[in-house]
Each structure stands twice: as structure tokens, then as C-alpha cells.
Amino acid sequence: MNASDQLSLPASRGQQPGRTRTAVLTVVLLAGTLLGCSGGGNDPDARPVASYQESPPVRNGIEASRTTKDFHKYLASHEGSRYLTTVFIDVRIEGSRADLSGMIVTGLDQNLEDTGSPDLEKAKRLAKAFVAWRTEEFQDHGSVKVYNPALETMAAATW
Numbered sequence: 001m002n003a004s005d006q007l008s009l010p011a012s013r014g015q016q017p018g019r020t021r022t023a024v025l026t027v028v029l030l031a032g033t034l035l036g037c038s039g040g041g042n043d044p045d046a047r048p049v050a051s052y053q054e055s056p057p058v059r060n061g062i063e064a065s066r067t068t069k070d071f072h073k074y075l076a077s078h079e080g081s082r083y084l085t086t087v088f089i090d091v092r093i094e095g096s097r098a099d100l101s102g103m104i105v106t107g108l109d110q111n112l113e114d115t116g117s118p119d120l121e122k123a124k125r126l127a128k129a130f131v132a133w134r135t136e137e138f139q140d141h142g143s144v145k146v147y148n149p150a151l152e153t154m155a156a157a158t159w
Contacts, residue, residue, distance in 0.1 A: 053085045067091045071104075074133045081129045087122055091130075093142075100142025102130060109148040123154035131159040 056064035056072045064072070068091045075081045090105040104126060108119035117123075123146040130144045146155040 051083055051086075056085075059089070065090065065092065067093050070137075071130065071133055074137065075129060078129075081125070084122070084126050084129055087119075088126060088146075095142065097140055100134075100140055102134075102142060102144035104130060104144060104146045105151070106146060106154070107149060108146075109154055112148065112150055112152070117148075117154070119148075120154060123148075124157075127155040127157040131157050134159050 053072070054076065056068050058064070071088075071091045072085055075085045087108055088104050088106045090103075092103045092105075093100055094103075095101045106119075106123065106126065108123050109117040111117075127144055127146050130146075134140060134142065134144075141159060143156065143158045145153045148154050
């Protein structure tokens with residue numbers, strides 16, 4: 001694991017967010033806005049929008065982390081989870097092999113609904129897919145949280 005794969009956990013309420021959290025939040029908000037835009041319009045010559053992304057996009061000139069690319073590749077290779085490649089923005093893992101902690105930043109729940117978000121099921125499926133990936137590929141153990149654009153936890157799972 002290299003330094004770019006390190007997890008920057010959200011600061012607790014009342015603490016000053018660091019540069020990393022501010023940068024992540026900015027990227028999340030911009031990406032959430034982009035994910036919320038519909039493409040194609042009424043232009044008959046417009047290229048159809050894929051139901052999944054073939055590779056994670058470069059955002060603000062910054063390539064996706066290795067962990068993000070690997071998880072994206074896993075999702076894209078499984079028919080039942082391909083659509084999830086369009087809902088997550090970044091994946092980070094922190095900790096030792098005995099105690100791993102994952103963070104998935106998404107563009108889900110842009111309205112920041114306290115309860116009953118229509119995206120809650122997608123967040124749970126994303127967490128479940130992450131658990132399957134880590135179990136199949138790495139046979140390690142840990143926990144993962146799926147965050148919305150405001151870095152509030154939408155779903156959590158352990159593996």
C-alpha cells in the first residue's frame with residue numbers, strides 16, 4: 001500500500017477539517033454535481049450514455065487512486081454490479097492487514113435526506129460489493145463505510 005491509498009477519515013464535529021478533507025469534499029461535491037447531470041438530451045446524434053463507466057474518470061487532473069481503480073475494475077467485471085461504477089467517486093483503505101478500514105465516497109443522496117433516501121439501497125449494495133471484492137481478492141478482514149457528498153455515513157459493513 002502506498003501513501004496515496006491512505007484513508008483520510010472525516011474530522012469529528014467541532015474539529016477544523018484538514019486540507020485533505022476539504023479537498024475530498026470539494027471533489028465529492030463537484031463529482032456529485034456531474035453525476036446528477038443527465039447526458040444526451042434530445043439530440044438524436046448524441047452518443048448513448050453507458051450504464052456503467054469503463055474506467056474511473058480523472059477528476060480535476062488527478063488520477064484515481066490504485067485502490068479506486070482496482071475496485072472499479074472488480075465492479076465492471078461483474079454483470080450484477082456494473083451499474084455501481086457510476087455511483088462511487090473514491091475508495092481509500094487504511095490500517096494494517098489485521099485491522100483495515102475502508103472509505104467509499106459517493107455522489108449518492110445529494111439531497112442529504114436524513115431517512116428514506118432513495119439511494120440507500122445503492123449504498124448498501126456498494127458496501128456489499130466492496131466486502132465481496134476484499135474477501136475474494138485479498139482474503140483479509142476489516143470494515144467499510146459508504147459516504148454521501150457531505151461525508152455522512154450511508155452504509156457500513158464488515159468483512
